[in-house]
Amino acid sequence: MLKTTLTATVTATAILALAAPLAQAQTEWKTVGDWIIVVDEDAGNGCQMHKQYEDGLLLEFGLLPKRDGGYFAAYSEDWTFIEEGKEAPVSFLFDGIEFTGESEGYISDPWYGGFVFTNNPELIYDFAKKTEMTVTAGANDPVTLSLDGTLKGVEELIACQAAQN
Numbered sequence: 001m002l003k004t005t006l007t008a009t010v011t012a013t014a015i016l017a018l019a020a021p022l023a024q025a026q027t028e029w030k031t032v033g034d035w036i037i038v039v040d041e042d043a044g045n046g047c048q049m050h051k052q053y054e055d056g057l058l059l060e061f062g063l064l065p066k067r068d069g070g071y072f073a074a075y076s077e078d079w080t081f082i083e084e085g086k087e088a089p090v091s092f093l094f095d096g097i098e099f100t101g102e103s104e105g106y107i108s109d110p111w112y113g114g115f116v117f118t119n120n121p122e123l124i125y126d127f128a129k130k131t132e133m134t135v136t137a138g139a140n141d142p143v144t145l146s147l148d149g150t151l152k153g154v155e156e157l158i159a160c161q162a163a164q165n
Contacts, residue, residue: 029160035153037160047160049153058111059145061127061154063161068119072127074135074143075106075113081140082112088138090116092123094130099123103137128154 025041035049040062048062060073072092082105090103103114114137127133128151136142 030156032153032156033149035149035156037153037156039160039164045164047157047164049157051153053145057143057145058113060115061124061157063157064117065161065165067117069117070124071115071117072123073106073113073115074137075111077110077112079112082107082114088114090114090135090137092116093134093136093142094126095132097126099126124154124158 026038027041029037029039029047031037032049034051036051037047037049040046040048043062043064044066046062046064046066048060050058050060052058056076056078058075060075061070062073063070084105084107086105087102088105089100091098091100093099099118099120101116101118103116105112105114107113127147130147130150132144132146134142134144
């Protein structure tokens with residue numbers, strides 16, 4: 001298994017600016033399948049995509065042009081064990097390729113979750129090309145998510161960001 005470490009330094013201010021479905025200053029760009037793509041003014045006109053799964057889990061990926069990177073985030077109303085601002089180890093597994101790093105807890109009623117910043121360009125390509133992703137946060141049970149339709153969503157996410165630059 002190939003293992004890659006994510007860069008994961010995030011400030012409390014950045015947390016507020018990154019949570020796409022939770023942020024205030026957004027303009028919807030386009031919907032591609034189940035993925036909703038928005039432009040977030042609070043994140044330097046970074047484009048973000050999010051999808052809510054049937055079990056209530058919200059998965060998000062965004063581009064942060066001011067930071068030359070992007071992030072993954074996952075939120076659930078049921079993850080009440082999350083502590084605001086607390087770092088925890090996290091891994092994202094894509095068909096044998098594992099990205100590891102530290103996530104930072106974020107709570108915005110009713111959502112509990114965390115996210116990981118990355119400046120690793122491989123991550124977006126692995127995210128887009130795979131059909132499922134397994135997320136493991138700390139000692140919690142792994143969660144496997146379908147990524148069906150994600151490649152088309154990421155292609156539009158990139159087009160969205162190109163139009164902002």
